[in-house]
Amino acid sequence: MSEAAGSSGAAADIRKLSLAGLGAAAADRLPRMVVPLLGGVYGLDKAGASPLLIVPGIALLALLGPLLHWLRFRYVLTDDELRIEQGFLQRSVRVLPYDRIVDVSIEQPPLARLLGVAVARFDSGGGAGEEAELRYVALVEAEALRALVRSHAAGSRPASGSGDVAAAEDEETLFAMDLPRLLTQGFYSFSLVVFAALLALAGKLDFLLPDGKALLEAGTAVFSQGEDRVLHLGLGSQLLLALAALGGLALLGLASGVARSLIADWGFTLHRRGRTLRRHRGLFTRTDLSVALPRVQSAEIATGPIRRRQGWHRLSLITLGGDGDGGGAAVVAPFAQLDEIATIGGVAGFSELAPTGQQRPDPRPRRDKVLIMGAALGTAALVSALASGPPLWLAALTYSAYAFANWFAWRNSARATAGDMLYARAGWWNNSAVAARMINVQCVTLRSGPLERRYGLASVSFGIFGTHLTFASMPRPEAEAVRDAVLAVIAPVDFSRLNRT
């Protein structure tokens, strides 16, 4: 502590967490206080006092921890590092040099939003869970800290306010989601899994659902029809009601999709500010994520079998070091058309995200594989059918599904090179395309199995941080040519020269 203070001289700026944030920190603890709460209510009730007395008691208890934490927590800004000092008995000091901080993310849970405070999290590239965080500083303070770290990353010199003002003018909105878009996304998020789960649940909890008989009786009561009339309508109505119940479940599945879409992506905006993208989203918990453009390694464009027909895609950027959002992949456009994605991609340095001249893999190795599987499965099915095992049609059905999936997978696969970009698409159900600049490839592997060798084919895998990019089953000379071209680009550039601002 003392040497740090000595090195930074008079510039050390000691700060404390937001006092208003104590409320939010206390609220974070409430879920853990359910047991004492119940105990307290019980005890007070036994003692003949009003159980309402528990409210101030719990509030005090919840505040105590954060208050102690607050008392012994401070952070110090010096010319070139952030120092966090904390701990009641055992002091711990963590030092984060500004130029080692990859990014500052800002998160606002609901109560924190009301109080105008936020969590500022400092990612030093060490991996998830290792980030230092300031749990509740004023939102403006969080943003100022981020600007401070940014100005160091950009200029490698002490921060001054003027630089940020200049950068702010540069800000432009790249993508936003309005309500119709969110709703559309919700409809497409209708998940068969959720639907199936609901269906299974309905089987268990059928007493909650309007079952045919009860509704029929209710209907009878409402319309005051004669009993013979109802009996007459019996079968048709029952069928209709069953359909209605199924429809109700489908509606529920749809509603869950819409709810998920609204909660996750409410107010989704993506801005560009200098060399970073900033993403805001969330209905209850607002998150503010930034993606440092020079660190972006590849882009992933994913889509599903149905939404694809309407041109809806999801764009994620994968950055070196990991950026909160699950191992370095940040969704920058959850539900967008290809032209919108191309705009964002252009900003992120991907000149082409849907290149022309895409080529499919050679179908022959896959065809052979399906045929070999067919022969094996056919023999097995025959033997098992003779031994009165499962019937032949079941095997035929399974095999057709397998063959169809393979055909679909082949149809949906493609590769392309466009300028300095590599592009590959795969996946038979959920299709996902990966695009990367050649310079970000780290190693190249040529593979060939026996079926590929039969036709003089090979596959090329490009090792790229956090993703796979494979050109499947292409003519071997072409595979070697693209391998050599990529190596010619990457071999002269040392890793440390990549990702520079």
Added chain:
Amino acid sequence: MRGPAVGSISRGVDIADDLTPLDPAYRSYLRARALIRAAALLLAAVVAEAFSPWPTGTALIPALLIGAVMVVILPQRRFARWHYALGDDRLRVQHGAIFRTDTMVPLGRVQHVDIDQGPLMRHWDLSALSLHTAGSHGETVTIPGLRRADAEAIRERIRDHIRQAQE
């Protein structure tokens, strides 16, 4: 001088003249390892025969055959499929008999290098060299059978290359 002309339907990875095979001691090492495994297999077969009502030979004969293949044929085949080449700015590693792979790693993209040596390998003064890059998703590029001194020489070459690039 490269291998057979590209364009012909080649029977797989063409081994160019400038590729180095592994140290022949690696074959001995593979053979010794296979011998230990075959012995274990044989022991299991003997035990199975002793405690089962099967006629003599039902377990022993297949075990002997498998053991013979493991010790006599496979080490040579595996050894023969491994090749590597260290160029000015890249390392190339080829291996695999049925599924063949041919990997190139630019030296400037190596994050770190491991040299491992097991107790059996130590007997032949062999070690395994592994290169890690940021793009290999935990799959490392490994050359399994190098003399310790050769592995260390390659590691030094890579280290020099990186040091030069960063200056």
